[in-house]
Amino acid sequence: MKVAVLGATGMVGRTFVKLLEGHPWFEVEKLVASERSAGIRYGELVEDSPEEFRDFEVISLEDFLKDPGVDLVFNALPASLAGDVEERLAKDIPIFTNARVHRYDDDVPILVPEVNPEHLRLTEVQRERKGWNGFIVTNPNCSTAILAVSLAPLRDFGIKRVHVATMQAISGAGFFGLSALAIHDNVIPFISGEEWKIENESRKILGKIENGRIKPALFEVSAIATRVPVLHGHTEAVFIELEHGSTEKIKEAFESFDPLKSLSLPSYEKPLVYTEVPQPRFHRERGKGLTVTVGRVEGSDSAFKYVITGHNLVRGAAGGSLLNAELAKKLGYI
Known part of the structure; x- marks a missing residue:
């Protein structure tokens, strides 16, 4: 399938491009960026560009929209x-x-393939409506x-309440999101809009489809989001109340959680690995x-608590979106 990456010169866009290098299912046809980047070779704009794409001429969004000419689009636009x-x-x-604009639409899934693959059925609702x-x-x-x-394997224990404090890497703010002076020797206990997203998106992801829309999960979620001076990789301290469980059974659930293993997706990796x-x-590139490390x-x-670490640009952005597309193809939605 021929694909395009929109916002290809931004932080998430660059991650998309790297992950698509040599992909067996998706062939990059067009790299799209702003008007000021149009006509310039991708390798001149992105010094660590994969060799495969260095000579691609970037096209503007305006020109792309006139004639997309691709089968699938990965979007990293703001x-x-x-x-x-x-x-x-x-x-x-x-x-x-990766954009948030349509995440909260009734008929648009917020997809994490290992967690809610059945939500892909909403794509049929979109097409029909x-x-x-x-x-x-x-x-x-x-x-x-x-x-x-990390929450998905705990559903069988009956999730009642989740409290989470995040320690988020600076790359999550993008190239121009934070000055060095602001983050150096500092922890910033506020990220605009982040806590609302965690609290509401989590419940939609773990919810169920009813009458062509998602009924959010009923458990409570409360979040405090902080920015810390780490380049890549978000760490989160999770405090969870379950209907039943034990530390041994929770560890076992984490370690055995691997729902995509049999699908042979090109980007498949074990979703959770336990490390004390x-x-x-040490673990963001796992x-x-x-892979999320728990x-x-x-x-x-x-009442239980645990800590997780994951790569914000891969699992939390471009890599997750690529895995979404692979799952959709595998299940026949594209």
């Missing part, structure tokens, strides 16, 4: 641009997007994606960035 672009393209082409040939599939906010992978002390410096499981009766 939210301010993404909404209209995605709706315009989805009339004919499946869109797998809107007369589209394509559809929109979103991936979650980066911290939500990492959290959701997860740390971004499973090419798609550890520090403690508690008794119904």
Whole structure:
């Protein structure tokens, strides 16, 4: 399938491009960026570009929209641009997007393949309601994606309440999101909009389809989001109340969780690996960035706590979206 990457020179866009190098199912046909980048070789704009794409001439979004000429689009555009672009393209082409604009639409799934693959059925709802040939599939906010992978194997224990404190890497703010002076020797206990996303996206992801929309999970989620001076890799301290469970059974659930193993997806990696002390410096690249590392499981009766670390640009952004597209292809949605 021929694919395009929108926002290809940004941080998430660059990650898309790297992950698509040599992909057996998806062939990059077009790299799309701003007007100021149009006509310039990708390798001149992105110094660490994969060799495969160094000589690609970047095209502007305006020119791309005139004649997309691809079978599938990966979108890393900022939210301010993404909404209209995605709706315009989805009339004919499946869109797998990192942007938040359509995450909260009734008929748009926030997809984490290991957690809620059945939500892909909403793509059929979109097509029927809107007369589209394509559809929109979103991936979650980066911290939500990492959290959701860890919550999925705990559903059988009856999740009642989740409290999470995040320690988020600076790359989550993008190239121009934070000055060095702001983050150096500092922890910033506020990220605009982040806590709302974690609290609401998690419940949608773990919810169920009813009457063509998602009924969110009923458990409570409360989040505090902080920015810390780490380059890549979000770490999260999770405090969870369950209907029943034990540390031994929770560890076993984490270690055995592997729902995509039999599907032979090109980007497949084990979603969870247990390590007693997860740390971004040592564990963010695990499973090419798609594996979430979980550890520090403690508690008794119904109250437990654990720590997770995952790569915000891979599992939390481009890699998750690529895995979404692979699952959709494997299951026959594209």
